[in-house]
């Protein structure tokens with residue numbers, strides 16, 4: 075009989091918390107960055123009832139290549155090709171201009187695999203929940219509002235993936251007057 079959480083899931087949690095250890099979120103409380111990736115994995119497990127372990131592990135690793143010195147090769151060596159392929163799907167190319175990265179998130183959302191779409195939905199849900207209560211340091215109210223508008227365009231290209239997550243996202247968009 076399988077026991078949970080698995081050793082590889084725990085290793086993933088440890089790796090993510092180590093790699094993000096020096097990063098903080100942009101909220102006024104300077105929350106440790108790892109709280110965000112734990113939230114994304116927890117949303118998928120608790121709110122979306124996902125049991126696909128590679129998806130839950132990738133949620134923990136979804137910003138590790140984008141935002142730390144970890145490489146895809148490191149992730150593949152430690153956690154295998156399946157998880158690494160998913161991390162690739164949810165990683166922005168930081169060498170591109172910010173505007174282009176934002177445009178590509180909208181465009182690439184539609185082309186993503188179903189499993190990557192789940193992680194992208196949970197990622198946006200956590201970021202938007204945070205934005206409902208916080209304005210990131212240095213952001214104007216307009217920039218915060220623009221994030222909701224842009225996030226809805228990304229989410230629109232992820233639809234048909236998980237009814238529960240999409241309902242929760244739509245409730246936020248409704249509250250902002252976007253739906």
Ligand SMILES: Nc1nc2c(ncn2[C@@H]2O[C@H](COP(=O)(O)OP(=O)(O)O)[C@@H](OP(=O)(O)OP(=O)(O)O)[C@H]2O)c(=O)[nH]1
Pocket residue numbers: 098099100101136137172197200201202204205210221
């Ligand atoms: N809501 C919120 N976001 C924060 C906070 N700290 C860091 N972020 C990150 O900031 C990004 C949004 O800021 P932008 O200025 O639009 O984008 P940038 O950081 O990529 O330049 C989000 O990335 P994203 O591309 O939308 O997703 P991802 O990078 O998390 O995958 C989010 O992860 C915070 O305290 N609250």
Ligand SMILES: [Mn+2]
Pocket residue numbers: 110136137197
């Ligand atoms: Mn994220």
